[in-house]
Amino acid sequence: MRAGAMRAATAGQASVAIVMLAVPLLVPAAEPQESQALRTDSRAPYVHRLTLYDDDGIVISPSDPLAAPYSPARTCGKCHAYGTISSGWHFNAPRADVGPGRPGEPWVLVDAASGTQLPLSARSWPGTFTPQQVGLTDWQFVLRFGHHLPGGGPAEPVPAAVAAAPEAARWRISGPLQIDCLVCHSADGRHDPAETARQIERENFRWSATAALGVAVVRGDARQVPDDWDPLAPPNPDFPEQAGPKAVYDRARFDTDDRVFFSTTKRCSADRCYFCHTVREVDPTVAETPRADSDVHLTAGLTCVDCHRHGLDHAIGRGFEGEGAPAVASASTALTCRGCHLGDTASAPASARLDGRLGAPRPRHRGLPPLHLRELSCTACHCGPWPTGHVRRLQTSLAHGLGIGSKERAATTPPEIYGPVFVMGEDEKLTPHRMLWPAFWGILTGDAVRPLPLDRVQAALGISPRSAPSVSAEALTPDAMARGLAALAEAVKPEGGEAGTPVYVRAGLVHARHPDGSVRTFEHPAAKPYVWPLGHDVRPARQALGAGGCTDCHARDAAFSFGRIVPETAEQTDRPPIEFMYELQGESPVLLSIWASSFAWRLTLKIIGFGCVVVLAAVLLLYGFSGLSAVLKLFS
Amino acid sequence: MEGEETLVFSITAIVALAVAVVALAVHYAVWGRRRQAAWSPGGTRVRRYGAWDRFVLAVTGVCFLVLVGTGLSGAFSEEGLEEWRLWVHMLAAPGFALGLAAAAVTFAERCRFAPHDAAWLAHGGALFGKQRPLPAGRFDAGQKLFFWLGVTLGFVALVSIMATLVPVFGDEGQEVLAGVHRYSTLALMVVVLGGAYALLLVRRGAWRTLVTGAAEEQYVRYYYPTWWEQLQKQQGHKHGK
Numbered sequence: 001m002r003a004g005a006m007r008a009a010t011a012g013q014a015s016v017a018i019v020m021l022a023v024p025l026l027v028p029a030a031e032p033q034e035s036q037a038l039r040t041d042s043r044a045p046y047v048h049r050l051t052l053y054d055d056d057g058i059v060i061s062p063s064d065p066l067a068a069p070y071s072p073a074r075t076c077g078k079c080h081a082y083g084t085i086s087s088g089w090h091f092n093a094p095r096a097d098v099g100p101g102r103p104g105e106p107w108v109l110v111d112a113a114s115g116t117q118l119p120l121s122a123r124s125w126p127g128t129f130t131p132q133q134v135g136l137t138d139w140q141f142v143l144r145f146g147h148h149l150p151g152g153g154p155a156e157p158v159p160a161a162v163a164a165a166p167e168a169a170r171w172r173i174s175g176p177l178q179i180d181c182l183v184c185h186s187a188d189g190r191h192d193p194a195e196t197a198r199q200i201e202r203e204n205f206r207w208s209a210t211a212a213l214g215v216a217v218v219r220g221d222a223r224q225v226p227d228d229w230d231p232l233a234p235p236n237p238d239f240p241e242q243a244g245p246k247a248v249y250d251r252a253r254f255d256t257d258d259r260v261f262f263s264t265t266k267r268c269s270a271d272r273c274y275f276c277h278t279v280r281e282v283d284p285t286v287a288e289t290p291r292a293d294s295d296v297h298l299t300a301g302l303t304c305v306d307c308h309r310h311g312l313d314h315a316i317g318r319g320f321e322g323e324g325a326p327a328v329a330s331a332s333t334a335l336t337c338r339g340c341h342l343g344d345t346a347s348a349p350a351s352a353r354l355d356g357r358l359g360a361p362r363p364r365h366r367g368l369p370p371l372h373l374r375e376l377s378c379t380a381c382h383c384g385p386w387p388t389g390h391v392r393r394l395q396t397s398l399a400h401g402l403g404i405g406s407k408e409r410a411a412t413t414p415p416e417i418y419g420p421v422f423v424m425g426e427d428e429k430l431t432p433h434r435m436l437w438p439a440f441w442g443i444l445t446g447d448a449v450r451p452l453p454l455d456r457v458q459a460a461l462g463i464s465p466r467s468a469p470s471v472s473a474e475a476l477t478p479d480a481m482a483r484g485l486a487a488l489a490e491a492v493k494p495e496g497g498e499a500g501t502p503v504y505v506r507a508g509l510v511h512a513r514h515p516d517g518s519v520r521t522f523e524h525p526a527a528k529p530y531v532w533p534l535g536h537d538v539r540p541a542r543q544a545l546g547a548g549g550c551t552d553c554h555a556r557d558a559a560f561s562f563g564r565i566v567p568e569t570a571e572q573t574d575r576p577p578i579e580f581m582y583e584l585q586g587e588s589p590v591l592l593s594i595w596a597s598s599f600a601w602r603l604t605l606k607i608i609g610f611g612c613v614v615v616l617a618a619v620l621l622l623y624g625f626s627g628l629s630a631v632l633k634l635f636s
Numbered sequence: 637m638e639g640e641e642t643l644v645f646s647i648t649a650i651v652a653l654a655v656a657v658v659a660l661a662v663h664y665a666v667w668g669r670r671r672q673a674a675w676s677p678g679g680t681r682v683r684r685y686g687a688w689d690r691f692v693l694a695v696t697g698v699c700f701l702v703l704v705g706t707g708l709s710g711a712f713s714e715e716g717l718e719e720w721r722l723w724v725h726m727l728a729a730p731g732f733a734l735g736l737a738a739a740a741v742t743f744a745e746r747c748r749f750a751p752h753d754a755a756w757l758a759h760g761g762a763l764f765g766k767q768r769p770l771p772a773g774r775f776d777a778g779q780k781l782f783f784w785l786g787v788t789l790g791f792v793a794l795v796s797i798m799a800t801l802v803p804v805f806g807d808e809g810q811e812v813l814a815g816v817h818r819y820s821t822l823a824l825m826v827v828v829l830g831g832a833y834a835l836l837l838v839r840r841g842a843w844r845t846l847v848t849g850a851a852e853e854q855y856v857r858y859y860y861p862t863w864w865e866q867l868q869k870q871q872g873h874k875h876g877k
Contacts, residue, residue, distance in 0.1 A: 342807075367803030370810045371722070595723050605730055609798045612733035616791040619740040623784075627749060 037312075038079040045187075048262035049255070050075060052215070055175070055206065061258050062215075062249035069210035069218070069247045072151070073178045081312060086179055088314020091152035093122040100124055102320060102426055103532045107145050108399045108415040108436065109134060111454055113463045114484075115476035115506065117415035118440045118451055119530045122154065127438075127530035135453025139167035142177060142205070147197035148276045148398050152179040155205065169227035173244070175206025181264075182213055184272050188263035190214050193275045194404045204245045215260055216247040266305075273304045275403045279419075279434075279534075280395045281385055282411040292385070295537035306358060307335045319535060322427060337378035368546065377431040377533075381545040384420040384432045384534045387559035391418040391581075393568065394434060416567045422560055423584045425533055430585065433531035437507050437567050437576065441488060442526075444512055445500035449526035452488070460484075460491030476506075478519075485513035507567055508576030523577050529565070529584075554599045561585065561592050641815070646711055649822050656826045660833045667764055668838045681850040682867065684774070690849055692742055696735030702728035704825055711818075729797070736790045743783055746774050752862055753777035763838070774863045782831045789824040793817055 040046045052060040053075045054068035061067060073082045085091075092098045106119035106128045120136070121128040131141045131154070138154040138161065149155050155177035162171045177200065182191040192212050199208035203223035211218045224241045235243040253260055281292060293299075297307070310316040317323065321336045334344035334357070341363055343355035355362050365373065372381075385392050394417045397403050418435045425431035441461075442451040458464070461484050476484070481504050488502040503512045510524040545552045545560065553560040561582045570576055582589055598605070685693075706725040713721075752771035761778045762770050770776070775783070796816040799805060805813060835842045839859065845851040857864045 364806035365810070366806055367801060368807075368810070369800050370807065370814050373807065591720060591723065598723075598727070606798070606801060608730050609733055609794065609801075612737040613791070613795050613798055615737040616740050616787060616794065619744050620788060620791060623744050623748060630749070 037081065045265060048264050049259045050078075050262055051257075051259050053078070059258070060249070062251045062254045067247060067249060069207040070213070070215070071178060071206075072180050072182075072209050076181045080181075082179070084312050085181075085314050086152045086156070088310065089316045089318070090150050090314065091179060094154050098123075102318065102323070103127070103530075104318075105396060105398055105434070105532055106436070106530065107131075107141075108417075109136070109144070109440075109454060110399070110415050111458065111463070112414050114441065114454070114457050114461055115481075115504070116440050116454060116457070117436065118438055119436055125530075125532075127528065129451055134451050135455070137165055137167060139165060139170060142200065143203070145398070146177060146200035146205075147401055147404055148193075149177065149200075150179060150183045150276075151177045151209070170203065170222075173225060173227075173229055174203045174222045177205040177208060180209040180212060182209070182262070183275070184268045185264045185266070186272060187265035187269070189271070190263065197401075197404050202245070207245050207247055210247050213260075213262075214250070215253045216249040218245050218247055219243075220245040267303060268305050270298055270303045274397075276397045277304075278397045278402045279536075280400075280402060282393050282395050293537065293539075296540045296543075297538055300359070302358060307340070309335060320427075320533070337382075341378075363541065372546075375429060377425055377427065377429040379432055379533065379535055379538075380422060380430050382538050382541075383536060386539075386543075387420055387422070387432075387545075387563055389557070389559055389562075390564045390566075391421055391435070391559075393417070394419050396434075412568075416569060418565065418567065419534060421529075421531055421563075421565055421584065422581055423531055424586075431533050433533050435529045435531045435565065437529045437570070438527065439504075439506040441484070441502070441504050443492070443500040444503045444510065449503055449505060449510060449524055452492070456491065457488070460488045462487070476504075481506075481511055482513070482517075482519050485511065485519060486517065489513055507570035508578055527576075529578070531584075550599050550602060551596075554596050556593050556596045558596065561587060561596075562589075641811075642711065645815075645818055645822075648819070649708065649711060652822055652826055653829070656829050660830065663763070664833070664837055668833075680853040681848075682853055682856045683849060684845055684851045684856070685849040687849070689742060690846065692735055692738045693846070695731055696739050699728045699732035699735055700824075700828065703732055703821070707818075707821060708825075732790075733794050736787065736794070739783075740787045743775075744787075747780040747783040749777065749780055750862075753780065757781075769858055769861050771862050772860045773866070774860060776859065778834065782827065782834075785827045786824065786831070789820050789827060792820040793824060796820065 038046075052070040054060055055071045055074060056068070057074050058068070060070055076082065087095070087098075089101075100123040103125040104121075104123075106121045106125065109116060109118040109120055118134060119128040120131055120134065122130055124130060131138075136144070138157050142149065142155045146155060156179070157165065157171070157176065162168055165171060180193075180196060183193050183196070190213075192214060195214075196208045196212040199205070199211050199218060201223075202218075202221040204211070204218055204221065207218045207222075210216045220243050221241070222245050225244045226242065229242070229244055231244055255261075307319050308316050317335050319336055321338060323336075334340070334353075336344070338344065340357040340360035341355060343353050343357075345353055393411070395402060395409075395413070396417060399415050399417060400409060400413060402409075415436060420432035421435045422430050423433055425433075440451040441457040442449050485502050485504060492502060501512045501514075503510050505511070505524070505527045508523065508527045508529065509521050510527050512520050512522070514520055541547065552558065556562070559581070561580075563581045564579060565581055565584065566576055566579050578584060580589070582592055703725055706721040706728070710721045710725070750773055752773070753776070756770045756772055756777040759770055761776065762768055763778075793816075796813045800810050800813050800817075835846065841852065841855050845855070856867075
C-alpha cells in the first residue's frame with residue numbers, strides 16, 4: 001500500500017492535479033463498485049482498522065505530502081454499498097422517485113436584515129418551497145445549509161448536474177460533499193461534525209470528512225482560490241492564501257501499515273443525532289435557559305436508533321403510525337408508540353404483535369375516556385415542552401446552527417420557531433407541532449404568491465448579503481416595509497419578467513403594493529404558518545398532559561386550545577389573523593369556553609351522577625329482593 | 637370507537653331499531669288500530685299523575701331524547717361523537733340521571749308487581765287478540781315491566797359511563813364500559829320505542845292522561861279495573877264516614 005501511495009506521490013504533481021480536477025467529472029467511470037459486504041454476522045462490533053482511500057481509490061499514506069483527503073465513499077464503500085446507503089432518508093430529499101413523506105422540519109432560509117424566514121424543502125412539503133423555487137442552486141444550498149448536512153443528496157450532485165451548474169468551476173475545486181458515515185456512526189466522539197461545518201464554510205467540501213475525523217488538519221481554503229485555480233502551480237508569493245486546501249495528516253493516527261482505527265458503532269449514540277436534531281427552548285427574557293429534561297426513553301437507557309431503525313438502505317423509520325413503504329421499506333411499522341406500548345396486531349413477527357417491546361410499559365390511562373385515544377395522538381399528551389399561555393420560542397440545530405460554536409447566537413436570533421402548537425395531524429388526530437410563520441418578499445401573480453430569490457431582494461433593498469444577522473424582523477416597521485415594496489417594484493420592473501405585484505409576507509398576512517403606492521394587507525394561503533409534528537422529548541405518564549386532571553386541557557385558559565401563537569415580532573407590528581391555537585384547530589372559542597366551564601362543575605356533576613347511581617341501585621336492590629322474595633313465596 | 641366496533645354497533649343499532657319499528661308497525665296494522673276505537677273521551681276525570689310525577693317524566697323523557705339524538709347521530713356520522721354532539725350529550729346526561737333516579741323513587745312503589753299482574757301478563761295484556769279488560773292496579777303489568785326495564789337499563793347505562801370517569805379502569809376496561817353503555821342504551825331505546833308506541837298509538841287517551849295528569853273515569857275503569865275498585869272502596873269508605 002505504501003509503495004502504491006509513494007508511486008502516486010512520485011508520479012509528479014501533474015497526475016495529482018489531473019486526478020483532483022477530473023475525479024468529480026469522471027465519477028461514473030470511477031464510481032466505487034457496490035461491494036459485497038464483509039460481514040461478521042455478530043452483534044459484537046467489527047473493529048474498523050482501515051486503510052484510507054482517496055477519491056481516486058489510491059491508498060493514502062500519511063507520509064505523502066501530496067496525499068489527497070480521504071474519501072468515505074471509497075474507504076467505507078469497500079465493504080458497505082455506498083449507492084444503497086445514499087438512497088436513505090437523510091440523503092434522498094432531492095430524488096424525484098422518493099415520496100415526500102410526512103412533513104417534517106424544513107430548512108429555513110433566513111435573512112434577518114430583509115425580514116426573511118422561508119421554509120424550504122426539496123421534498124415539496126405543502127407550505128414549503130423548494131430551493132430551486134427561491135433561486136438556490138445546489139452549491140448555494142450546500143454553502144448555506146451544509147453545516148448540518150451529513151453529505152450526499154444536493155451536496156453530491158451527479159456529474160451532469162455539476163457540468164450544468166453555474167458554479168461548475170467551484171464544484172470542481174471543492175469537490176462533492178460525500179456522505180460522512182462518521183457523522184452518525186462515530187462511537188468515541190472524536191469525529192467533529194462542527195469541523196465539517198467549518199470546512200464547508202471554507203468550501204473545502206472534499207476535505208471536510210478528513211478534517212472532521214481528525215486524522216489530518218486542512219490548510220488553505222478552496223473559497224480563496226480563483227475559478228481557474230491550478231493545483232499544480234506553486235503557491236503565488238503575492239497571494240499565499242490562494243494555495244488551495246491541503247490535508248496534513250497526523251501520523252500518530254496511523255499504524256505501521258498506514259491503517260486508521262475508526263471507532264464506529266451501529267447503535268449510534270443520541271449525542272450524534274443531537275448534533276442535527278437538538279431543539280432548545282429559549283426565553284428572550286431569561287439570560288440562560290435551564291437545561292431541559294431528557295426524553296424519557298433515553299433516560300430509560302434506549303437510544304434514538306433503538307426505535308428509528310433501518311437496514312443498509314438507511315431508510316430510517318420516522319416512528320409514526322402509517323409511515324409505510326416505500327420511504328421506509330426496511331423500517332418496522334411496529335416501532336411506533338403504539339407498536340411498543342400496546343403491540344402491533346398487524347405485524348408479522350409474533351414478538352412485535354405483543355406489547356412490552358424494549359421493555360415498554362403498557363399504558364393504563366385510568367379514568368381517561370376512550371375518546372381521547374381516538375382523537376389525540378400519543379404525542380399530544382406525552383411530547384414536547386409543557387404548553388404555556390404563549391407558545392414557546394424554540395431553536396433547532398438545522399435552523400439555528402446549534403452544535404456549532406457561536407458568540408452571536410441569542411434568544412432572539414431568527415428564525416422564529418414556536419411550539420408546541422396543537423393542530424390536526426395527517427392522521428386526523430390532534431398532534432403537537434412546531435410552527436414557523438413564513439416571512440418573505442415575493443411577487444403576487446393572479447392568486448399565487450411566489451418568493452423572489454433572496455439575492456434579488458437584497459439587491460433591491462440595498463442589503464449586503466454579508467450583513468450580520470443581528471437585526472431581526474422586528475426592525476421591519478410598516479414604513480420600512482412600504483419603502484421596501486416600492487424599491488422592489490422598481491427593481492423588478494426593468495427586467496420585465498416579473499409581471500405581478502411586489503408583496504411582503506409576514507405573520508399570516510400579505511402586504512401588497514398598489515400601483516398608486518398604497519399598501520394593502522390581506523390574508524393568503526402562502527402566509528399561513530408552516531407546521532410540522534414533533535415527537536420528542538417524550539415525557540413520562542406522570543408528566544403527561546392530563547396528569548394534573550382534566551383542566552390541564554379543559555380550562556378557559558388552557559394553553560392546549562387558548563395558547564397564543566402570535567410571533568413575538570408581530571406583536572410590535574401587525575398581528576396575524578390567527579392569534580390562538582383554537583383557530584388553527586378550527587374550534588369555536590365560545591363552545592370551548594362553555595365546555596371548559598363545565599369542568600369547574602365536574603366534581604359536582606360526578607357527585608350528582610354517582611348519587612343517582614346509588615339511588616337507582618338502592619331502588620333496584622330493595623324492590624328486586626322484595627320481588628324475588630314474593631316469587632319464592634309463590635313457588636314455595 | 638374504533639372503526640370495526642363502530643361498524644358493528646351501527647349495524648346492530650340499525651337492525652334492532654328496524655326490527656322494533658317493523659314489529660310495532662305490524663302490531664298496529666293487525667291489532668292496534670282497532671283498539672283506538674275502544675274508548676272515547678268524555679266524562680268524569682280521575683287524577684292519575686301529580687305535578688311532580690309529570691315533571692319527573694318530562695325531564696327524563698326530554699333528556700333521553702337529546703341523548704338518543706346526539707348518541708345515535710354520532711354513531712352514524714363519519715365524525716363520530718364529535719365535539720358539539722358530545723357536549724350536548726354530556727350536558728343532557730345529568731338531567732337524565734336525576735330524572736331517572738327521581739322516577740325510580742317516585743314510581744317504584746306504584747310499580748311493584750302484584751299477584752293480579754300475572755293474569756295480565758298471561759293474556760299478553762290483551763294486546764294481540766280481542767280486547768277486553770284485564771286486572772290492573774294503578775299501573776298495569778306492561779307499564780310496570782316497562783318501568784323496571786327502563787330503570788334497570790338506565791342504571792346500567794349510567795353506571796357504565798360514570799365508571800369511566802374514575803381512575804380505576806384502564807384502556808381495555810374503558811372500552812368495555814363504553815360498549816356496555818352503548819348497547820344498554822340501545823336496548824333502552826327499543827324499550828322506550830315500545831312504550832311510546834303503547835302510549836301514543838295503542839292506548840287512546842294515554843298521552844292526554846300523561847299530559848294533563850287526569851284520566852276519564854271510563855278509561856280508568858276499563859284499563860285499570862283493580863285500581864278503580866280500590867278507588868271506589870276508598871270513596872265509599874270516606875262517604876261511609
